[in-house]
Amino acid sequence: MKRVTVWHDGTCPLCQREIAMRRRLDKRGAITFVDVAGGGTCPVSRAEMLARFHAREDGGPLLSGAAAFAAMWRAVPALRPLGEMARNRLILSGLKRLYLGFLRVRPRLQRWLARREART
Template sequence: MKSEYCEIEAFYDGDCPLCNREVNLLKRLDRRHKIHFTDIAAPEFDPAVYGKTQDEFMQEMQGRLPDGTWVTGVEVFRRLYSAIGLRWLMLPTRLPGISQGLDYLYQHFARHRLKLTGRCQQDQCDIKSHQHEVHS
């Protein structure tokens, strides 16, 4: 993580127009610099540095906490909005029913975001491949 004051490092798909809008909003609201953003679509991004593959990063939003713990999906958004002082807005997202519904909707979006954001051609959705993939 880049800053000693960072509460979370957020890994986002910089090629996703909707994702960029959300990240730009969060950057504007992050006046205390509590979030470090890492673009997984940037040419210099190396997923192996994090012990993951590009496919793993593309599957869903990922965040890394200062202690090295990884969080994914809706939990990343809860942490991001809490970091900018909107924790109260996130509290209802933990309620039973709402939590499961948001998880389901987010998973659907994450699985289909390439198509939903116009990045597929003739039903073929390709992601940028990085040279430094982790191989098992």
């Protein structure tokens, strides 16, 4: 079984939802989640870790962005086909473009979710 370490921003409402969903899907416990904002150890600077999503498969190289999501998907049987497809450089290239687009709107989504959660 492949093991994946995922670093995330535990203060980000988007990240909290994403990680909660992955924890529910990770029935085998293949993913170790590290909350960077909560003081978890980082393989690179904390600022860099908080700016983008990071993961590492089985002690391999540190991955970021779309490649990190693909690594996390490969650890979850239900999502493994998506992660395997992302090994194709054309597919990964498209996912990278989507991720960069997401990073541009992420601050607005975070503010919107924070306001929404504050009302409930």
